[in-house]
Amino acid sequence: xxxxxxxxxxDLEAAAWPGSTPGHDPALVPRALLLVDGDGTVAASLALLYxxxxxxGRTYRAAGLSAVVTRAALRGRGIGxxxxxxxxxxxxADRAVDLALFSCDRPLAPFYEAAxxxxxxxTVLVGxxxxxxxxxxxxxxxxxxxxxxxxDDPDRDRAAFTGVRVPLHPGNTDxxx
Numbered sequence: 001x002x003x004x005x006x007x008x009x010x011d012l013e014a015a016a017w018p019g020s021t022p023g024h025d026p027a028l029v030p031r032a033l034l035l036v037d038g039d040g041t042v043a044a045s046l047a048l049l050y051x052x053x054x055x056x057g058r059t060y061r062a063a064g065l066s067a068v069v070t071r072a073a074l075r076g077r078g079i080g081x082x083x084x085x086x087x088x089x090x091x092x093a094d095r096a097v098d099l100a101l102f103s104c105d106r107p108l109a110p111f112y113e114a115a116x117x118x119x120x121x122x123t124v125l126v127g128x129x130x131x132x133x134x135x136x137x138x139x140x141x142x143x144x145x146x147x148x149x150x151x152d153d154p155d156r157d158r159a160a161f162t163g164v165r166v167p168l169h170p171g172n173t174d175x176x177x
Contacts (some may be wrong), residue, residue, distance in 0.1 A: 001032055008042040009034070016069045024049055024066060033090070035083050044070040044083045048091070053101070053168065056160040060151075063091050064102040065112075084115040088148055098151050101125070101161070103136045103143040117146040122163035135165070 001009070009032065010022050024030040028049035035044045046068040053062045065087060070080040091100045103125050104112060113119065123145040128134035136143035145166075149157045 001034075004040070005034060005036065005042060009045045012042060012045060012069045012071060013067055015072065027051075028064075030066075033083060033087050035079055042071070043074050044068075044079045046083055046087055048087060050097075051168065053166060055164070055166060058160070060098045060157070061096055062099050062101050063094075063097045065100065066102065081111065081115055084112060088116045092148065092150050094150075098149070099157065099161075100148045100150075101145070101166070102147075103145050106142045106144045109144045109146065112146050117148050118158070120145045120147050120158070120162050123147075123161055124165045125168055126165055127168040 013020065013022055024047055028051055031048045031050075033046050033048060034042050036042055047066045049064045049066055051062055051064075053060045065084065068080060068084060070083075088100060091097050100117065109119055124135050124137045125143075125145055126133055126135045135141075136145060147158070147161060151157045
């Protein structure tokens with residue numbers, strides 16, 4: 001990403017999540033999706049993160065959404081929703097991705113469901129490191145897990161992920177993805 005755009009994304013993230021650590025673990029092969037206006041101003045951004053997840057005797061090629069943010073002055077206009085829907089469409093078209101899987105604050109679930117993601121009731125993502133695990137069901141951490149399945153049998157795979165604890169690859173200590 002060009003440095004000027006990267007600075008804008010970092011500024012947007014810092015405004016949305018003061019004190020957070022910018023960026024993502026390089027092992028997750030982060031890729032940014034941006035909506036940029038005609039003047040070169042980033043209106044919204046998100047990161048796509050990739051990893052393999054072993055569950056129910058199968059290895060799934062997963063992608064997660066992270067750091068979804070819209071410029072404060074532009075919120076409420078559908079810009080973020082368009083970007084999230086575009087990310088889902090891109091992942092659905094990528095034959096190297098079996099599913100999109102991520103967590104969000106519970107009140108934001110309808111936003112992601114409007115873009116085609118489905119909540120997985122009772123599912124818990126466990127990330128962090130073995131020494132410092134981080135789970136979506138920790139007290140005071142009101143998260144819900146959402147997904148979209150792009151496999152030959154999405155109903156079977158959705159059932160495999162529903163209501164279970166999903167261990168994520170350790171290595172990213174500040175975010176689940």
